[in-house]
Amino acid sequence: MSILLIFDSAQPVYGVILVTAALIALFAYPLLASHGLRHIPGPPLAKLSNVWLSWLSRTSRINTILHEQHKKYGKVVRIAPNHVSIADPAALHAIYGHGSQALKSDFYQAFVQFGGTPSVFSTRSKEEHARKRKFVAHALSMRSVMEYEPTIAQYQRMLVEHWDRICSDAKKTSRGTVGTQSWYSKDGRAWLDIMHWLNFVAFDIIGDLVFGSGFGMVANGSDVVKIAKSQTAALESFDSDKHDLDTDEIPAVKVVLERGDHVATSAFSPAWFRPFLRFFPATNKGRRAMELFGNLAVTAIARRLLTSPDKVDLLSKMVEIKDDGGRTMDGRELAAEATTLLIAGSDTTSNSMCAIIFYLAKYQDIQSILQRELDDVLGSPSASEVYDDHDKVYDRIKNLPFLEAVINEGLRLQSTVGGDKVAMLKAFAPFQIGSRACLGRNLANMEMTMLLATLLHRYHFDLENPAQVLAIYEAIIRKPLECIVGVRRREEVEA
Numbered sequence: 001m002s003i004l005l006i007f008d009s010a011q012p013v014y015g016v017i018l019v020t021a022a023l024i025a026l027f028a029y030p031l032l033a034s035h036g037l038r039h040i041p042g043p044p045l046a047k048l049s050n051v052w053l054s055w056l057s058r059t060s061r062i063n064t065i066l067h068e069q070h071k072k073y074g075k076v077v078r079i080a081p082n083h084v085s086i087a088d089p090a091a092l093h094a095i096y097g098h099g100s101q102a103l104k105s106d107f108y109q110a111f112v113q114f115g116g117t118p119s120v121f122s123t124r125s126k127e128e129h130a131r132k133r134k135f136v137a138h139a140l141s142m143r144s145v146m147e148y149e150p151t152i153a154q155y156q157r158m159l160v161e162h163w164d165r166i167c168s169d170a171k172k173t174s175r176g177t178v179g180t181q182s183w184y185s186k187d188g189r190a191w192l193d194i195m196h197w198l199n200f201v202a203f204d205i206i207g208d209l210v211f212g213s214g215f216g217m218v219a220n221g222s223d224v225v226k227i228a229k230s231q232t233a234a235l236e237s238f239d240s241d242k243h244d245l246d247t248d249e250i251p252a253v254k255v256v257l258e259r260g261d262h263v264a265t266s267a268f269s270p271a272w273f274r275p276f277l278r279f280f281p282a283t284n285k286g287r288r289a290m291e292l293f294g295n296l297a298v299t300a301i302a303r304r305l306l307t308s309p310d311k312v313d314l315l316s317k318m319v320e321i322k323d324d325g326g327r328t329m330d331g332r333e334l335a336a337e338a339t340t341l342l343i344a345g346s347d348t349t350s351n352s353m354c355a356i357i358f359y360l361a362k363y364q365d366i367q368s369i370l371q372r373e374l375d376d377v378l379g380s381p382s383a384s385e386v387y388d389d390h391d392k393v394y395d396r397i398k399n400l401p402f403l404e405a406v407i408n409e410g411l412r413l414q415s416t417v418g419g420d421k422v423a424m425l426k427a428f429a430p431f432q433i434g435s436r437a438c439l440g441r442n443l444a445n446m447e448m449t450m451l452l453a454t455l456l457h458r459y460h461f462d463l464e465n466p467a468q469v470l471a472i473y474e475a476i477i478r479k480p481l482e483c484i485v486g487v488r489r490r491e492e493v494e495a
Ligand code: HEM
Pocket: 120, 121, 122, 133, 136, 140, 206, 340, 341, 344, 345, 346, 348, 349, 352, 430, 431, 432, 435, 436, 437, 438, 439, 440, 441, 443, 444
């Protein structure tokens, strides 16, 4: 429908020629150019055209459907004319390992913003990647990450203060709200959607670590943040004296979700087709979200460049380093990295923590074992003084075997790698492997360990119905959209 709309005002004959050309490009070319993949099984439409994969990316069940295709067709499935999905642990090292010559495909071009400046995540060039990875790896090395512990502790403390108050209010009143977040009281517990709160805390932590200050999400119980109306004005303000930017308010977490949808649609479409997506009204919201998120990142950088933060952050670490030619990162490069870090470092950890707490609430016996392990190190759950001095806790909890096992199991369940234990361990690569493996692994592990230890030591979590299944929205990453659990202070449960 939308393709025809474009030609409304053009000569009909040009319309026919262009539609025919589009159909040839969509169907006949892929059919003729078999890419040497004709023998690989897969859904019939997928062999003919990218339409099947584009449809898949819009279903919000992408991993589930792919898994079904693998069960039907085997370990190797052709999911588009030039795209193969492989579900075989043996392929992991061949594709991603350090010796691999495989490059990222033009799938990643869909992530590029800021006038075509790619980030360490989206660049496809090996040389450019090596240069960028040096800057970001320095900022996220274990040594640097240890300096970020007080920032994590700061937001963790704010979250605990809110939840403590909610738990205590739930004993006196039937419902309440904090910012945009509501809760209700039932069976002596406060029932709340922990997904939103974990989003807020992860966003504030990464915002603070990247830009020197958070977005106020935990403090306000809301994801509404102020951003510059014009991305160009914000970018130009980096090197000028004009710092008064006109601002708008946006719901950042929602914008990230819509942005993710748009990137998925775009990335799964053939590169030549992407410029035409703008003619499809259904993509308007996603494109706008992409732009708004870019504005959010450049606004935060502009604000950060105006102040000299009293603590180290990722930006200051990134500009400490020079490449082999003696150059530091320029403004657009910094904006590209900041945006990547904000996306890569927020949803990923909050989704994983949310799934972990959900499963601990579902499997109460596992929750009890974990709580006993935490009590052994942190003392009785009523000893709340420990939460006033979190800066020193990480060293004590970083090697707890059961907590580590719970986190790994949560990452496995979130990334749906299955099978027997030996096969599972071979296939278990939540942070990927090789030269393009996750650069934020140290930070993610520290953040998840600190938050989960704190929350599980302090609160008991329940599900309203233990048979409940965690509903997951699947786009570029897998995201629980809602996770309502019953929360109460442990000292009360165990008294
Ligand atoms: C549980 C949390 C996390 C998981 C499961 C995770 C997983 C991954 C995976 C699978 C990749 C490879 C993606 C691809 O190439 O398509 C990746 C890349 C990346 N991640 Fe993470 N990540 C997490 C947290 C973080 C955090 C906290 C940060 C930083 C603040 C981060 C920064 C990055 C960066 C910069 C890359 C690109 C690396 C490159 O291409 O060289 N991640 N991550």
